[in-house]
Amino acid sequence: MVIADEAHRSQYDFIDGFARHMREALPGASFIGFTGTPIELTDANTRAVFGDYVSIYDIERAVQDGATVPIYYEGKRADLILDQSMRPRLDEEFEEATEGEEIDHKEKLKTKWAALEALVGSERRVALIAETW
Numbered sequence: 001m002v003i004a005d006e007a008h009r010s011q012y013d014f015i016d017g018f019a020r021h022m023r024e025a026l027p028g029a030s031f032i033g034f035t036g037t038p039i040e041l042t043d044a045n046t047r048a049v050f051g052d053y054v055s056i057y058d059i060e061r062a063v064q065d066g067a068t069v070p071i072y073y074e075g076k077r078a079d080l081i082l083d084q085s086m087r088p089r090l091d092e093e094f095e096e097a098t099e100g101e102e103i104d105h106k107e108k109l110k111t112k113w114a115a116l117e118a119l120v121g122s123e124r125r126v127a128l129i130a131e132t133w
Contacts, residue, residue: 002026007033007046019049083124 002022023029031050038046038053047053062068098106 002029002031004031004033005035007035007050 033046033050035046059068059071063070098109
């Protein structure tokens with residue numbers, strides 16, 4: 001019998017991953033996985049690997065039992081504003097990070113993510129979010 005904690009982290013990839021190696025080493029074993037984060041994707045599916053759930057202990061039950069406190073989420077808005085003086089620096093850092101990538105792929109990355117990533121984590125935006133708390 002194989003018991004895996006945090007089963008969602010390592011028990012996929014039947015082609016050349018850890019899951020294949022475990023099953024080859026222990027062909028007759030039963031597999032039980034513990035996870036607080038079951039995954040249901042095409043290439044990684046907890047139930048497909050380990051079978052149906054034996055027991056589910058979700059956050060609602062944990063709060064009822066007093067094992068944890070309630071979790072509340074309140075979204076905050078912090079507008080993203082790019083200081084134009086930062087643009088040359090962003091371009092330089094992007095070029096450094098994508099060195100060796102094909103030009104087409106590089107351009108897709110640039111338009112989709114580069115500026116957004118820099119803005120989301122900017123000191124000004126983080127300070128705005130912190131002020132609202």
